[in-house]
Amino acid sequence: MDATQLRRAIARTPLAPVAAFPKRLARVARHDAKVLRISARWLVTSREHHNYTYELTKLSRHHLAWFVSVVCDRPVQQVRGWLDEIESDQALRQHIERATAGAARRGLADKHVHYARRVGWYAIVRATRPAHVVETGVDKGLGTCVLASALLRNAQEGHPGRVTSLDINPEAGYLAASEPWSEVVDLVIGDSIASIGALDRPVDLFLHDSDHSRAHEKREFDAVEPKLAPGAILLTDNVTSTNVLAEHAERTGRRFLAYRESPANHWYPGDGIGVAW
């Protein structure tokens, strides 16, 4: 009996779990050691305490390009072009790095810019050319800058648009307070539900990224529904935690898809983009 035949014979006996234990232990230990290594490095090198930033893995970026291509019905090569466009926008990158270095809360922010799934938001804005984007939850304003950047490029091509960004924290949005990005940003401070209720222009693209409780996410989608322009697109940053947008899509007769991002070299498992259209 050779080794393979012996292994197969043991696999059919009650001894199988005991025989498999060392291999299982080695696998999980290798995985956990990698997470521990990455976590320890992050504790020393990063300053972020929430809303973590990172790059996507190469594979995750490929999947994001296809996700946007399917949702927006645009060729995947064109979507890849938009991902390259935001990633190679040196003016935006330098602005964010400078504004971060000069911010009062710089002790809780990383020096280098990592957009993660926000490059997907950029590509969706480039593909759909919305006149009015609404983003709930601004934090430092990284996503607002990305959205504003896409709107500025659209405007250069004859399709102007603005983003209304809503946050309850009066200190939010400092990254998006400089020109040219601020030229297309309307920052509104207050609870997002009240601010959505006060919107006086139809919304073409809505992004939930504020209070990520299930109840609040649902309240936002319910509140924005009567404000939407025909054919509006709804996005959620909360798709790895709740099914709220999928349920909203089903109730309102829309399609739904979810993309789950994979951070490169980060302990955080990542968020995603949920879309209803």
Ligand SMILES: C[S@@+](CC[C@H](N)C(=O)[O-])C[C@H]1O[C@@H](n2cnc3c(N)ncnc32)[C@H](O)[C@@H]1O
């Ligand atoms: C995850 S951060 C937003 C991240 C941002 N979109 C980005 O791209 O980096 C969540 C933000 O939601 C805000 N927030 C929490 N509850 C809110 C509410 N009820 N109304 C408006 N904003 C709220 C917080 O102040 C925080 O800045």
